[in-house]
Amino acid sequence: MMTMMLMMCSSLVLLGLIGVGASSSGSSSSSPRMKLSYKDLQQFNGVKRFDLERSCCFGALLLDEERGRLFVGARNFLLSLSLDNISKQEQKIYWPAPVDWREECNWAGKDINTDCVNYVKVLHHYNRTHLYACGTGAFHPTCAYVEVGQKLEDHVFRIDPSLVEDGKGRSPYDPRxxxxxxxxxxxxxxxxxxxxxxxxxxxxxxxxxxxxxxxxxxxxxxxxxxxxxxxxxxxxxxxxxxxxxxxxxxxxxxxxxxxxxxxxxxxxxxxxxxxxxxxxxxxxxxxxxxxxxxxxxxxxxxxxxxxxxxxxxxxxxxxxxxxxxxxxxxxxxxxxxxxxxxxxxxxxxxxxxxxxxxxxxxxxxxxxxxxxxxxxxxxxxxxxxxxxxxxxxxxxxxxxxxxxxxxxxxxxxxxxxxxxxxxxxxxxxPYTFTQITVDRVNAADGHYDVMFIGTDVGSVLKVISVPKGSWSNTELLLEELQVFKDSSSIISMQISSKRQQLYIGSDTGVVQVPLHRCSMYGKACAECCLARDPYCAWDGHTCTRYLPNTKRRFRRQDVRNGDPNALCSGDHQKQRVLEKRLYAVDGSSSFLECIPKSLQAQITWTYQRHPENPREEVRERREAGWGRYAGLL
CATH class of the missing domain: 2.130.10.10 (YVTN repeat-like/Quinoprotein amine dehydrogenase)
Structure with a gap:
């Protein structure tokens, strides 16, 4: 719960802002608790990006935790990226369609630049040393065994030309x-x-x-x-x-x-x-x-x-x-x-x-x-x-x-x-869902399946389902992240629970984002609690990653109810968040603004003409922006 106050004596007016945390009983889950633009993610080092000139369509993603690599199939390329940072240490295999196949495809009426190329559509682990990959091959489906070495230190990434074979019945002809x-x-x-x-x-x-x-x-x-x-x-x-x-x-x-x-x-x-x-x-x-x-x-x-x-x-x-x-x-x-x-x-x-x-x-x-x-x-x-x-x-x-x-x-x-x-x-x-990946997370009050949902406008929704009663659940939209600056549709997703990272592909590139941003939920117990993120908990000082196997006296987490009154009652941080004081002149109008950490907090303004008078609610004119009002004093 957050409260902001405007107070003055005699001719001044006391105004108070009360923010009521969204609870499972009375809240709407239509707004995310945190919404971050691509610029926000960049600013807080929350997004890493890989793109490739002369290529597109990064639709085949294959996770290899053992080697620490993300293998990617794209147009005319196979890629090997670092799981820790996809924008570094990439290896590339240029795998175009042969010239005569491209010409034959073009004679058949297909576009030489968009159709008559090799889109890598199939990517699988074959054995401990090889991947199996297939592409459209300019309407001549073709498959190959890709050598990746037995260990990370091998740094092997190549196609053996003698192991290339017909891909009919394995890869589509048409990239569409x-x-x-x-x-x-x-x-x-x-x-x-x-x-x-x-x-x-x-x-x-x-x-x-x-x-x-x-x-x-x-x-x-x-x-x-x-x-x-x-x-x-x-x-x-x-x-x-x-x-x-x-x-x-x-x-x-x-x-x-x-x-x-x-x-x-x-x-x-x-x-x-x-x-x-x-x-x-x-x-x-x-x-x-x-x-x-x-x-x-x-x-x-x-x-x-x-x-x-x-x-x-x-x-x-x-x-x-x-x-x-x-x-x-x-x-x-x-x-x-x-x-x-x-x-x-x-x-x-x-x-x-x-x-x-x-x-x-x-x-x-x-x-x-x-x-x-x-x-x-x-x-x-x-x-x-x-x-x-x-x-x-x-x-x-x-x-x-x-x-x-x-x-x-x-x-x-x-x-x-x-x-x-x-x-x-x-x-x-104004968007549709395109992809989904799920992570099962252990929290203080049980496990939660965290859904990461990709959209056709380059954003990712982070959603959990919380038990409401014996027969029903309520869904909470925790985050909405704009992971692609160009709003390109998300066409592939892979999740690494081990590294706590999400890898996302579109036609224009691949991005990597962490599964959680606990520190961005604010600097107080109440704000951390209101986030209701199973990845995060209040440790007595900051909102940080929740680890089930650690025992900390001040650790606070309540995903199911998200009640800061019960959770943070003994916290000195509570008062600092709950109350602030401002002054305004009686008879004037003032622009009041409050943007809480949780986009689902309910905002109420009150005023008090004298310290002994009871508080009354301000008659406000709601303006654009969450928690912004013109208060009539």
Whole structure:
């Protein structure tokens, strides 16, 4: 709580400013507790930047904590930057498309400078000494093994020309096409367009010892103009034969035919040990299933407002590797309703949808209904393993299982978010969410998942969800940081909990910002408490990084309630923050200004004509700027 006073005797008037700290019960989370411009971040050494002349589109970021490097894929370049300071110690590999490929691309009607170059789109750890990278190669997808050495001291960063290979089915042809891939063991699972025109989209397994496998070709029930967002491997049990790969994408919904082009977001699953069918679905997935991913706000009249366009996915690992949490960013496709949302999903809810009824088209109007007939054994979508059955390979699956899988890839029940609604949403704002990354932070009153949300105007929102009661949470927008001076859209993000840094890519460069700025929350216990930042605590002297394993007598932190009265009551700092005195002449007008450290503090001005008189609230005229008033005296 902060109080400022204006006091004078006889003909002077006492004016007081009372700032009430936002608590979880009565506050609005629409304003950030701290908002910093790019200039502010620069001034306090809060941002480091890397850009590269003659390049752009820094969309592939790969963190390597062991080597202390951030690997970056950009246009015509592979980069190796220092995790401690990305603006220093960079290594570069110039990786352009061959001249004849560029000319061929240009003859096909593509732009020689924007299309007919090599955009590095795929970047994965391959083994202890190499990365695996793929680029568009001027509409000739190409992949390479990048040697990075075994130790940091090796300072190796090069492509072996003899290890460059065809990237079809691994990297998109067109730099505008989205793709998603994950490298598990020595196998690459990729959602990508496999043709020059971008009409044949597939989920494709390549590399490794097992045969290459893909989704059914030119069948809209499997994939219908998909835009791939992310891919992850998740174990199902202790038996590796049950391991599954999940793809997140959005596509034109087949079940919404008759309503025009409607976009649905999806989660698709398949078994890692899928070998395809014996007579049908040869070299095609036999375990591929997909379900709708719903992120919506329930209305009072039973209708739902849908955020239908999936933009990004972050998999937060928990202590149980089989049950990570899935954080997602959605936007709307509506021209009437504009907004963005974060929805959170659990693996239990995802698995429940895939164990539910299959979607089936029947009846005179060919409506989509739950399949009511007998589902063949083994149930489509189950992996061949000793955990759930006796089949050793999908090639041993009966024909009726293969045929059912071929015609029923879609589940009827959608996957709904935890709590049945978005975790965090914004509507009527001049930007949209584009990326998300999450850090699990231990605080004095429990752990908090801190969400860092990138936007299309080059800003990052720092948000936490605080338990409000047994069934509900309240979301707090802690910070809004303008990390790109040119407001370029954020297209990639990586987080290092070890180094407490966030790495952010856009079309114009890469920036690095710390996960917290505790010292900027003010120089008093109350200000530190009002910040409600799980990274920060009052240590008796300053607002500083909270470390759970340290024991300090004066350490104060209360993320859940953020109540400085309870937390800082014994602090001498309290009075210095709470009260200030100013003077004004009775009958005059004065311009009163107060900008609290927390943008969610509630500001009230009071006046007192005589020390013995009670305080009264000033009739004010609110002017531009938070906490600025023209007081009528």
């Amino acid at each position: 096409h989205t793709s998603a891939s994950v490298l598990i063991g020595d196998e690459l699972y990729a959602g990508v367009a496999t043709d020059l025109m971008g009409r044949d989209f597939t989920i494709f397994r390549s590399m490794g010892q097992r045969p290459s496998i893909r989704t059914e070709q030119h069948d809209s029930r499997w994939l219908n103009e998909p835009k791939f967002i992310a891919a992850f491997g998740v174990p199902e049990s202790e038996n590796p034969d049950d391991d599954k790969v999940f793809f997140f994408f959005r596509e034109t919904a087949v079940e919404a035919q008759g309503f025009g082009k409607v976009t649905y977001s999806r989660i698709g699953q398949l078994c890692r040990n899928d070998m395809g069918g014996q007579r049908s679905l040869v070299n095609k997935w036999t375990t591929f299933l997909k379900a709708r991913l719903v992120c919506s706000v329930p209305g009072n009249d039973g209708t739902e407002t849908h955020f239908d366009e999936l933009r990004d996915v972050f998999l937060l690992q928990t202590r149980d590797r089989k049950n990570p949490l899935i954080y997602t960013v959605f936007t709307t496709s509506s021209s009437v309703f504009q907004g963005s949302a974060v929805c959170l999903y659990t693996m239990n809810d995802i698995r429940r949808a895939f164990l539910g009824p299959f979607a089936h088209k029947e009846g005179p109007n060919y409506q989509w209904v739950p399949f009511q007939g007998k589902v063949p054994y083994p149930r489509p979508g189950m992996c061949p393993s000793k955990t759930f059955g006796s089949f050793e390979s999908t090639k041993g699956f009966p024909d009726n299982v293969i045929q059912f899988a071929r015609h029923h890839p879609l589940m009827f029940n959608p996957v709904t978010p935890l709590g049945g609604r978005p975790l965090f949403l914004r509507t009527g704002i």
